[in-house]
Amino acid sequence: xxxxxxxxxxxxxxxxxxxxxxxxxxxxxxxxxxxxxxxxxxxxxxxxxxxxxxxxxxxxxxxxxxxxxxxxxxxxxxxxxxxxxxxxxxxxxxxxxxxxxxxxxxxxxxxxxxxxxxxxxxxxxxxxxxxxxxxxxxxxxxxxxxxxxxxxxxxxxxxxxxxxxxxxxxxxxxxxxxxxxxxxxxxxxxxxxxxxxxxxxxxxxxxxxxxxxxxxxxxxxxxxxxxxxxxxxxxxxxxxxxxxxxxxxxxxxxxxxxxxxxxxxxxxxxxxxxxxxxxxxxxxxxxxxxxxxxxxxxxxxxxxxxxxxxxxxxxxxxxxxxxxxxxxxxxxxxxxxxxxxxxxxxxxxxxxxxxxxxxxxxxxxxxxxxxxxxxxxxxxxxxxxxxxxxxxxxxxxxxxxxxxxxxxxxxxxxxxxxxxxxxxxxxxxxxxxxxxxxxxxxxxxxxxxxxxxxxxxxxxxxxxxxxxxxxxxxxxxxxxx
Amino acid sequence: xxxxxxxxxxxxxxxxxxxxxxxxxxxxxxxxxxxxxxxxxxxxxxxxxxxxxxxxxxxxxxxxxxxxxxxxxxxxxxxxxxxxxxxxxxxxxxxxxxxxxxxxxxxxxxxxxxxxxxxxxxxxxxxxxxxxxxxxxxxxxxxxxxxxxxxxxxxxxxxxxxxxxxxxxxxxxxxxxxxxxxxxxxxxxxxxxxxxxxxxxxxxxxxxxxxxxxxxxxxxxxxxxxxxxxxxxxxxxxxxxxxxxxxxxxxxxxxxxxxxxxxxxxxxxxxxxxxxxxxxxxxxxxxxxxxxxxxxxxxxxxxxxxxxxxxxxxxxxxxxxxxxxxxxxxxxxxxxxxxxxxxxxxxxxxxxxxxxxxxxxxxxxxxxxxxxxxxxxxxxxxxxxxxxxxxxxxxxxxxxxxxxxxxxxxxxxxxxxxxxxxxxxxxxxxxxxxxxxxxxxxxxxxxxxxxx
Numbered sequence: 001x002x003x004x005x006x007x008x009x010x011x012x013x014x015x016x017x018x019x020x021x022x023x024x025x026x027x028x029x030x031x032x033x034x035x036x037x038x039x040x041x042x043x044x045x046x047x048x049x050x051x052x053x054x055x056x057x058x059x060x061x062x063x064x065x066x067x068x069x070x071x072x073x074x075x076x077x078x079x080x081x082x083x084x085x086x087x088x089x090x091x092x093x094x095x096x097x098x099x100x101x102x103x104x105x106x107x108x109x110x111x112x113x114x115x116x117x118x119x120x121x122x123x124x125x126x127x128x129x130x131x132x133x134x135x136x137x138x139x140x141x142x143x144x145x146x147x148x149x150x151x152x153x154x155x156x157x158x159x160x161x162x163x164x165x166x167x168x169x170x171x172x173x174x175x176x177x178x179x180x181x182x183x184x185x186x187x188x189x190x191x192x193x194x195x196x197x198x199x200x201x202x203x204x205x206x207x208x209x210x211x212x213x214x215x216x217x218x219x220x221x222x223x224x225x226x227x228x229x230x231x232x233x234x235x236x237x238x239x240x241x242x243x244x245x246x247x248x249x250x251x252x253x254x255x256x257x258x259x260x261x262x263x264x265x266x267x268x269x270x271x272x273x274x275x276x277x278x279x280x281x282x283x284x285x286x287x288x289x290x291x292x293x294x295x296x297x298x299x300x301x302x303x304x305x306x307x308x309x310x311x312x313x314x315x316x317x318x319x320x321x322x323x324x325x326x327x328x329x330x331x332x333x334x335x336x337x338x339x340x341x342x343x344x345x346x347x348x349x350x351x352x353x354x355x356x357x358x359x360x361x362x363x364x365x366x367x368x369x370x371x372x373x374x375x376x377x378x379x380x381x382x383x384x385x386x387x388x389x390x391x392x393x394x395x396x397x398x399x400x401x402x403x404x405x406x407x408x409x410x411x412x413x414x415x416x417x418x419x420x421x422x423x424x425x426x427x428x429x430x431x432x433x434x435x436x437x438x439x440x441x442x443x444x445x446x447x448x449x450x451x452x453x454x455x456x457x458x459x460x461x462x463x464x465x466x467x468x469x470x471x472x473x474x475x476x477x478x479x480x481x
Numbered sequence: 482x483x484x485x486x487x488x489x490x491x492x493x494x495x496x497x498x499x500x501x502x503x504x505x506x507x508x509x510x511x512x513x514x515x516x517x518x519x520x521x522x523x524x525x526x527x528x529x530x531x532x533x534x535x536x537x538x539x540x541x542x543x544x545x546x547x548x549x550x551x552x553x554x555x556x557x558x559x560x561x562x563x564x565x566x567x568x569x570x571x572x573x574x575x576x577x578x579x580x581x582x583x584x585x586x587x588x589x590x591x592x593x594x595x596x597x598x599x600x601x602x603x604x605x606x607x608x609x610x611x612x613x614x615x616x617x618x619x620x621x622x623x624x625x626x627x628x629x630x631x632x633x634x635x636x637x638x639x640x641x642x643x644x645x646x647x648x649x650x651x652x653x654x655x656x657x658x659x660x661x662x663x664x665x666x667x668x669x670x671x672x673x674x675x676x677x678x679x680x681x682x683x684x685x686x687x688x689x690x691x692x693x694x695x696x697x698x699x700x701x702x703x704x705x706x707x708x709x710x711x712x713x714x715x716x717x718x719x720x721x722x723x724x725x726x727x728x729x730x731x732x733x734x735x736x737x738x739x740x741x742x743x744x745x746x747x748x749x750x751x752x753x754x755x756x757x758x759x760x761x762x763x764x765x766x767x768x769x770x771x772x773x774x775x776x777x778x779x780x781x782x783x784x785x786x787x788x789x790x791x792x793x794x795x796x797x798x799x800x801x802x803x804x805x806x807x808x809x810x811x812x813x814x815x816x817x818x819x820x821x822x823x824x825x826x827x828x829x830x831x832x833x834x835x836x837x838x839x840x841x842x843x844x845x846x847x848x849x850x851x852x853x854x855x856x857x858x859x860x861x862x863x864x865x866x867x868x869x870x871x872x873x874x875x876x877x878x879x880x881x882x883x884x885x886x887x888x889x890x891x892x893x894x895x896x897x898x899x900x901x902x903x904x905x906x907x908x909x910x911x912x913x914x915x916x917x918x919x920x921x922x923x924x925x926x927x928x929x930x931x932x933x
Contacts, residue, residue: 066522154501154525173543174483174506174527260540384514 001477004059006071009142009159011053013076016145017083018046023132024087027206028125035123038091046083062154067476069158074471076141077459081105084133093122098448105455107133108141109462110344112220112314112431113422115444115451119225124206131213131221137462138217138246138344139187140164147180162467166341167352167391172254186253187344191216194242201235211315215242218345220314220431227316227439233300236317240304244277247311247339268379269340269351273310276350280306280334284327291323310334312346314431316439328434332421335428346429346461348398354378355391397465402427405457409450422446426454427461482506482845483547485572487533487563488554489516491810492578492604495830496551496837499861501526503924505841508542533563536570545571548844551837552577557584565596574599574844576837580606580720582752602836604829609724611832612806615825616729616779619707619804620700622686622825625856627867628915631901632894634664634690634865636858641683644703651677659699660903661691664893664919665863672862672921674891688858688865690893690917692901710734710778710804716763716793717784718745721808721829725781726756737772739763764789766796779804787814794823816860831857842926852926853915863921865893868928870914875932882906885933891919892931 025039064072081104088100099115106113107130116122122130136144140163146156156176171179191212198208210223222228228236248270255263264270285302292298301318308315309331320331338347358376365372375382405423412419414436421433422443432439443451460468470476486497487510497520501507507526510533511517517528531538533554544550550572552560557579564575579585579601584592593601614624621635639646645653650663654677665688666673666681673679681687691699711734715722718740726736726749736756740746746760761768763784774780780797782790787809794805805824809815815826839855854867870877876884881892881904894917895902895910902908910916918931925931 155523157521157525171521171527174508174525176525178506 001071002059002061002064002068003477004057005062005064006068006075007053007057008059009072010075010079011050011055011057012149013141013145014046014050014053014079014083016050016141017080018043018050020132020136021046021087021129024125024129027128028123031124033123033125035087035091035093035125038087039125039129041090042083042086045086049079049083064155064158066158066161067470069155069160069162070467070470071476072159073142073162074459074463074467077108077463077467078471080141081108081455081459084108084129087129088126091123091126093126096448098451099444102443102451102455103130104133105458106426106431107131107219107221108137109429109458110134110138110217110219110312110346111426111429111458111461112214113426113437113454113458114221114431114442115446117442117444119223124223127210127221127223128206131210131219131223134217134219134221135191135213136217138219139183139250143180144184146177147184163463164342165346165462165464166249166349167355167387167394168341170251172251182254183250186250186257187216190242190245190253194238197238197242198235201232201238203231203235211239212242214315215239215313216246216344218243218246218311218313218339218343218429220308222315228304229317233296236300236304239315240300240307243307243311243313243315247273247307247343247345249340249342251342266380268354272354273340273350276334276337277306277310280310280330284323284330287324287327305331306334309430310337310345310347311339311343312428312430314425316432319439321434321438321440332424332434335421335424335430338428348395348428351378352391352394355383355388356395359388359392394465401457401460401465405453408453409446412446412450414445422454423457427457429458429461482549482841483508483543484549484551484841485510485539485542485544485547485567487511487550487552487567488560488578489513489520490553490555492830492833493553494520495812496553496834497524497526499834499838500841503838503841505845508547510538510542534559534566536566539563539567539570547572548574549841550575554578557581561592561596561598564598568597574840576600576602576840578602578604578833580604582720582723600836600840602833604833605720606724607832607836608721608808608827608829609728611827612721612725612781612825613728613732615806615827616710616713616734616781616804617732618696619710619779625858625865627854627865627894627917628896630693631896631899632690632917633693633696634688634856634858634893634917635696636686636688638686639681639683643683645681645687646683647680649678649680650675653681657699657702659691659702660695660901661689661699662891662893662903663687663689664865664891665858665921667859667862670862672859674863674889674919674921686859688863688919691903695903707803708778712773712777713737713779713781714739714769714772714774714777715781715783716790717782718742718749718758719783719785722781722783723749723752725783726753730755737777739768739772764793769793769796770800774802775800777802779806781806781808783808787811791818791821791823795821798824812860819860831861845926858919863919864925866918866920866925868916868918870910870912870916870928872912874929876928877910877912880907880909884931886931887923887933889921889923890931893917893919 021039021043028036084104085100088094089097094100102115142159142163172182173179194212195208214221252264281303285298289298304317305320337353338349339345341349341351362374362376418435422437425433483506484500485508486493489509489511497507501524509520509526509528514530517530521528529542544567550567552563554560560577564577568575575598577598580603621637623636625634666675667686713736715738718738722738729736739759741762746758750758780802782794784790790807794807797805808827809818810830818826835857839852842852852866856865892904895904896915
């Protein structure tokens with residue numbers, strides 16, 4: 001383990017966080033809020049910690065392996081959340097540090113689960129920071145750094161692989177740095193487009209930015225208590241469509257940009273994702289038709305809620321707690337599935353679900369025809385057994401951690417539905433669940449212990465389990481290569 | 482520049498390492514997924530898994546905007562085909578590895594022209610040529626030639642009794658009346674570009690430039706001239722052995738090739754009328770002794786196994802064979818073999834990556850004074866580059882001592898017309914000269930890069 005390199009990069013990341021806090025700092029300066037000082041203090045802390053880490057662990061050995069990649073990623077995310085929580089606590093608006101940590105982890109992991117009972121009383125600088133963490137965490141903190149700073153090591157692909165979601169992470173172009181830059185350019189362009197469209201719908205700049213960050217990172221923090229419900233149908237549709245857009249694999253946008261439309265339109269994952277969305281919207285619309293007056297309204301609510309869950313954002317325009325059981329059940333299943341690999345969304349990812357389904361089919365076929373030889377094909381190419389068994393193992397770990405987390409918080413005095421969907425919504429980075437943690441509820445009543453357990457499960461969900469496990473395993477740290 | 486390497490075997494991987502290290506955007510194409518995964522883990526490159534002659538694979542690799550396409554797969558035919566397709570799909574330059582002797586005769590020109598190949602690389606022939614040079618001048622560990630052999634750079638090791646040991650370069654220059662320049666020294670793992678005060682020690686490996694005739698004179702004075710080999714035993718009937726035997730035959734040297742496979746022996750006898758082909762296992766000491774190992778001038782080990790080559794050349798040195806040449810492909814083994822003072826080590830991999838790096842740098846350069854020849858010295862720790870000075874510039878018309886050169890750079894030779902000049906501080910460059918520059922820790926694309 002190249003510990004020096006791990007700490008060196010983490011130190012660099014910490015300094016970067018101070019830079020990122022400039023945006024909320026400026027926001028609170030514009031609105032003349034008192035929380036300016038809390039940002040200055042947090043930035044100072046980040047700068048000092050980061051510089052110390054960087055200088056104390058300077059090294060000439062830049063070689064890293066996948067082990068270091070995992071640890072750098074997990075450690076960076078933990079440090080980012082720990083420091084990102086400072087402004088909330090220092091300003092006194094979220095007095096408990098555990099609450100602030102939960103809120104920040106929820107932000108960076110683009111979960112959108114909140115402990116705030118009254119969002120609208122928060123100062124705007126802090127709301128901006130809360131939503132900005134979504135945007136930063138959505139595409140990835142380290143991927144951002146790779147795009148901006150000169151290449152640290154030839155092997156930064158290990159870091160990228162640890163941070164980018166999905167079973168197969170490849171490059172778009174030969175250099176990691178260019179790949180990261182392309183991803184961020186697409187991300188920024190789509191973000192700007194959505195801000196403009198929301199402004200056109202009559203939102204002010206602050207709210208447009210907050211909601212765009214929430215959509216782009218598929219996070220779901222809003223500056224309003226009733227989320228998106230109070231906005232016009234136009235704005236609701238814009239957000240619905242952008243949630244869909246940010247749930248698509250970003251590689252496809254690049255392929256479209258270089259005019260390889262054929263690869264885009266034959267993408268199996270994209271078609272499956274689209275099909276899942278349309279079928280769910282249709283089924284829920286039929287199910288909830290009696291609750292609303294017009295067909296248009298029914299469709300709008302159905303589409304918005306489906307998109308918010310499948311893209312794992314967590315906005316809301318309707319309280320789906322009050323919907324019939326069938327609709328709630330569909331939404332719960334969608335929480336597991338999530339959106340495409342290589343997007344900003346959470347969950348298992350559509351591509352994994354497809355691969356799992358196909359390997360199940362192959363196994364069944366093998367039972368009937370024991371001597372048959374068959375390959376599982378995905379995106380037109382046969383998959384090798386390593387990828388397939390990787391997906392299988394991932395699913396097993398995913399279920400184990402899901403059940404483990406559920407067990408850990410089972411002592412809480414809530415009903416079964418609340419606890420089950422809390423874990424579901426946090427682990428899959430969705431945000432709101434059902435029952436007491438539904439769209440109108442929050443996580444404030446959980447004990448500090450459960451909040452930490454849920455924070456860890458959010459990190460596990462965002463980083464796709466492995467980095468966090470390796471960070472916590474002593475054998476990785478103790479061994480010297 | 483974007484470079485696509487199709488086929489990532491031993492040589493392909495070495496080429497990827499050097500090209501990616503130089504800052505090119507490299508895309509690797511191979512049919513084996515495991516190879517691609519390994520390469521993308523270690524180098525900052527993109528990998529595409531597939532058949533190199535398949536349009537879809539090439540599209541995925543982005544062939545339409547690539548500056549250089551290199552085909553290095555096992556099969557010559559596949560290399561030619563994929564280069565042809567890549568060229569038709571928009572690759573600006575294509576290089577194919579073509580090593581079958583049947584294609585490497587007169588038909589090569591035809592192939593190159595009609596497949597629109599920029600270059601055909603034959604690592605085996607390159608290795609054979611290098612071995613041939615060494616056998617012609619056995620004092621050297623390695624010989625590189627510039628500008629049609631007007632200037633040579635030889636590498637050789639200093640033994641304990643060498644007259645050069647313990648002297649500074651200024652003293653050496655005063656003592657010997659010959660036009661030469663000691664331009665780089667390897668001591669342990671470090672490579673130095675020495676100045677006049679540098680004192681040589683036994684065990685150093687030095688690089689020395691001189692014209693061909695001066696080189697002979699100097700070696701005579703140093704009493705280390707060995708006669709060129711007249712009786713050579715070659716172990717292993719590989720393609721390299723074939724090319725080497727051809728070269729040696731033409732210069733009247735007796736060649737004995739030992740090869741195990743009967744069919745291969747038959748092929749060799751048909752193609753090499755003057756060489757003696759022995760069928761047998763070359764690792765049997767009895768056989769080697771029977772074939773006159775003790776009386777031959779040089780022993781060249783060219784089997785497919787690095788380890789076998791190294792061990793047998795040790796055996797040959799024990800039996801007082803004056804010169805041994807070993808083919809070693811793997812870097813780690815080559816480094817070990819060098820430490821064992823085994824004589825000359827030849828690596829087809831290194832030869833190929835030299836040629837490709839030279840080509841890629843010439844493409845990266847826009848001003849016209851581009852790299853004409855490039856050799857890696859001392860296992861890649863230093864480079865010797867030949868440039869053509871295209872036009873009047875900051876470099877021309879100024880005495881060399883007044884040029885502000887970057888550290889670790891030395892001008893080791895100037896070729897003006899037919900004259901070869903070993904430069905001193907008062908010499909000047911003029912337009913049209915060819916210049917040999919030795920550099921370590923720098924990457925030069927252009928002759929002007931040597932200035933601060």
